[in-house]
Amino acid sequence: MNKSTNNNFSNINIHASAPGKLTLFGEHFVVYGNSAILAAINKRISVTLSPNKSNSINIKFGRRKLAARFSEIKSSKLIPRSQAFLYPVLNSIASAKEELSGLSGLDVLIESQIPHGEGLGSSAAVCVAIVGALQSLVHKEGKANIFEAASQTERLIHKNSSGADCYASTYGGVLLFGPNFGNKQISIKGKLQFLVCMTGIKHKTQNLVSKVKRMKDKNPSKFSELAERANDICFKAKSAMITGDVYSLGNLLTENHKLLQKLQISHPRLEEYIEICMNSGALGCKLTGAGGGGAVIALLPNQNNSDTLLRIQNKIPNSMLAELDYKGVHLDQSLNSEKKF
Ligand code: PMV
Numbered sequence: 584m585n586k587s588t589n590n591n592f593s594n595i596n597i598h599a600s601a602p603g604k605l606t607l608f609g610e611h612f613v614v615y616g617n618s619a620i621l622a623a624i625n626k627r628i629s630v631t632l633s634p635n636k637s638n639s640i641n642i643k644f645g646r647r648k649l650a651a652r653f654s655e656i657k658s659s660k661l662i663p664r665s666q667a668f669l670y671p672v673l674n675s676i677a678s679a680k681e682e683l684s685g686l687s688g689l690d691v692l693i694e695s696q697i698p699h700g701e702g703l704g705s706s707a708a709v710c711v712a713i714v715g716a717l718q719s720l721v722h723k724e725g726k727a728n729i730f731e732a733a734s735q736t737e738r739l740i741h742k743n744s745s746g747a748d749c750y751a752s753t754y755g756g757v758l759l760f761g762p763n764f765g766n767k768q769i770s771i772k773g774k775l776q777f778l779v780c781m782t783g784i785k786h787k788t789q790n791l792v793s794k795v796k797r798m799k800d801k802n803p804s805k806f807s808e809l810a811e812r813a814n815d816i817c818f819k820a821k822s823a824m825i826t827g828d829v830y831s832l833g834n835l836l837t838e839n840h841k842l843l844q845k846l847q848i849s850h851p852r853l854e855e856y857i858e859i860c861m862n863s864g865a866l867g868c869k870l871t872g873a874g875g876g877g878a879v880i881a882l883l884p885n886q887n888n889s890d891t892l893l894r895i896q897n898k899i900p901n902s903m904l905a906e907l908d909y910k911g912v913h914l915d916q917s918l919n920s921e922k923k924f
């Protein structure tokens with residue numbers, strides 16, 4: 584971050600929020616430079632920063648709390664693994680310390696609508712929201728800066744991250760993400776309605792990424808054959824979205840899931856949910872994100888979808904409709920009159 588002089592930190596609250604995401608196509612393969620399609624969704628993580636005079640950083644994230652002296656925040660590496668949820672917050676504060684030098688203390692309140700560990704991008708959204716809030720506090724602007732700093736921070740949680748989740752959370756919309764092809768917004772024709780069915784089986788992205796890497800190292804030619812097919816699916820899916828061909832899109836989702844089965848990152852509960860969704864009239868279905876648990880996404884038909892929805896929700900109560908988000912990270916400030924902490 585640039586050094587900012589003349590910062591007056593008193594009397595303001597900074598709010599930033601960032602959306603979660605669905606990986607529609609290409610997870611895992613994207614770690615190796617292939618394409619993926621992600622969609623930001625209307626479930627957000629919000630961060631409120633309130634400068635205080637107490638000389639300490641007080642973080643509240645759900646039921647979890649941490650207080651540390653401002654002068655002690657050097658690096659997230661000092662924090663035990665059990666407090667990994669704090670890495671993005673502490674690391675972002677440590678990186679901005681020079682610019683925050685006029686600050687005595689800070690209350691950080693984090694609130695989440697994104698279920699954690701279900702592959703819906705909650706870690707990336709925390710990184711994007713905290714970085715966005717801190718950049719706003721030191722009057723630094725621009726989504727490109729937020730994406731850059733947030734994706735570096737996310738690599739502390741999951742070191743081989745492709746950066747795709749942070750990209751979707753920063754910019755919003757539906758994105759074709761590809762480190763080797765450039766990142767592009769896709770303009771969708773018509774409406775896409777996804778039902779997210781959560782297994783409640785939490786996954787660790789880093790472990791699943793390592794599992795896929797072992798498989799790739801053991802059998803590189805099989806992996807590159809699957810990666811090529813996944814790339815092809817991504818490009819066909821992009822065309823189906825542009826033309827509004829939801830039936831092809833549904834088939835492509837299901838086809839992508841078959842490749843993920845071959846990577847051995849599915850789970851019996853995910854397979855059970857996929858069968859329920861397909862038997863209830865979904866147009867296509869797949870696991871989303873790292874796998875090994877987490878969630879299934881089902882594309883609903885545009886017409887008469889309430890029957891399909893009811894049939895699925897009767898059997899999978901822990902499911903939610905996801906609307907697409909086009910805002911990405913959102914920042915605003917207010918006077919520090921009413922304290923939320
Ligand atoms: O399950 P999530 O939300 O952590 O998504 C992981 C997606 C991967 O492609 C497996 C990893 C990555 O960095 O893109």
